[in-house]
Amino acid sequence: MTYTIGIDLGGSKIALGLVGSHDEIVARRRINTDADAGLESVLDRIAREVAALNAELPADASVSALGVGAPGPVDHVSGDLLTLVNLPGISNTPFRRALSERLSLPVRLNHDAKVAALGEFHFGAGTDRDSMIYIVIGTGVGAAIIYEGALLYGESNSAGESGHMTVDPKGHLCHCGSRGCLETYTSGPALSKHYAAASGEIISGDGIARRALNGDEMALRVFNDAGRALGIAIASLAMTLNIETFVIGGSVAKAGDLLLAPARESLKGYSFKAVSARVKVIASALGEDAPILGAAHMARQLLHP
Numbered sequence: 148m149t150y151t152i153g154i155d156l157g158g159s160k161i162a163l164g165l166v167g168s169h170d171e172i173v174a175r176r177r178i179n180t181d182a183d184a185g186l187e188s189v190l191d192r193i194a195r196e197v198a199a200l201n202a203e204l205p206a207d208a209s210v211s212a213l214g215v216g217a218p219g220p221v222d223h224v225s226g227d228l229l230t231l232v233n234l235p236g237i238s239n240t241p242f243r244r245a246l247s248e249r250l251s252l253p254v255r256l257n258h259d260a261k262v263a264a265l266g267e268f269h270f271g272a273g274t275d276r277d278s279m280i281y282i283v284i285g286t287g288v289g290a291a292i293i294y295e296g297a298l299l300y301g302e303s304n305s306a307g308e309s310g311h312m313t314v315d316p317k318g319h320l321c322h323c324g325s326r327g328c329l330e331t332y333t334s335g336p337a338l339s340k341h342y343a344a345a346s347g348e349i350i351s352g353d354g355i356a357r358r359a360l361n362g363d364e365m366a367l368r369v370f371n372d373a374g375r376a377l378g379i380a381i382a383s384l385a386m387t388l389n390i391e392t393f394v395i396g397g398s399v400a401k402a403g404d405l406l407l408a409p410a411r412e413s414l415k416g417y418s419f420k421a422v423s424a425r426v427k428v429i430a431s432a433l434g435e436d437a438p439i440l441g442a443a444h445m446a447r448q449l450l451h452p
């Protein structure tokens with residue numbers, strides 16, 4: 148029996164899943180990222196968790212490969228982490244190679260949005276599709292495009308930076324230097340900022356979702372604006388690529404139809420009717436398991452390319 152481990156390397160937590168040969172998660176571990184402690188410390192702690200997962204396997208089985216989803220930008224070919232704004236402690240490190248040497252196992256690393264997209268495409272909301280766009284909405288907004296079964300990287304590896312598509316040229320300045328980016332409407336911090344501007348109260352995206360469900364008008368308006376912006380971005384992507392399945396994941400997407408219903412409505416206003424009629428905007432099926440299963444799938448491809 149061949150086992151792989153999928154690792155979701157996040158800003159605050161590292162989630163590990165031991166995955167069996169039928170793509171099922173059989174055991175999980177979760178530790179703090181604590182990236183400020185540096186690369187060696189992060190590798191030590193991951194190695195400890197991998198050993199613990201290995202110990203749960205029968206004597207004749209062991210882990211054969213690992214996959215890692217990491218915040219971008221990353222070099223998916225070398226597996227190096229580039230300049231990670233939120234994780235300076237492990238920025239600009241040959242993470243994949245270092246982890247592979249530490250564990251004496253093959254490791255593959257890719258951008259976390261792409262890895263989660265692979266999970267949804269192979270095991271979740273996109274299993275019956277040839278093409279799919281996954282949009283992850285949390286602290287930031289990212290996307291991954293799967294076109295006819297393959298991830299699109301673009302000419303210099305920036306395909307999928309759809310969180311920074313301008314959806315309103317007169318909108319707010321974004322930290323990326325551009326204006327009116329999708330992220331300035333839909334990210335968790337953006338929801339908090341817009342709600343605070345309207346109400347004077349600073350609460351989290353989750354809290355705003357709860358208030359919207361209870362009928363709070365300002366909270367509903369913030370989600371409507373966020374969904375409308377998402378619909379504009381989806382319309383442009385659908386018109387450009389003729390991809391018809393959009394899977395929305397990440398913490399903000401847990402709000403479900405509070406966000407997705409206005410997105411479905413607004414995309415009709417910014418695309419051909421024949422296109423919008425075929426576009427499906429659906430919630431992630433796997434949630435936090437998407438990056439773990441996607442990473443384990445990448446690892447398995449190392450064994451059976």
Ligand SMILES: [Zn+2]
Pocket residue numbers: 310311321322323324325326328330
């Ligand atoms: Zn931006």
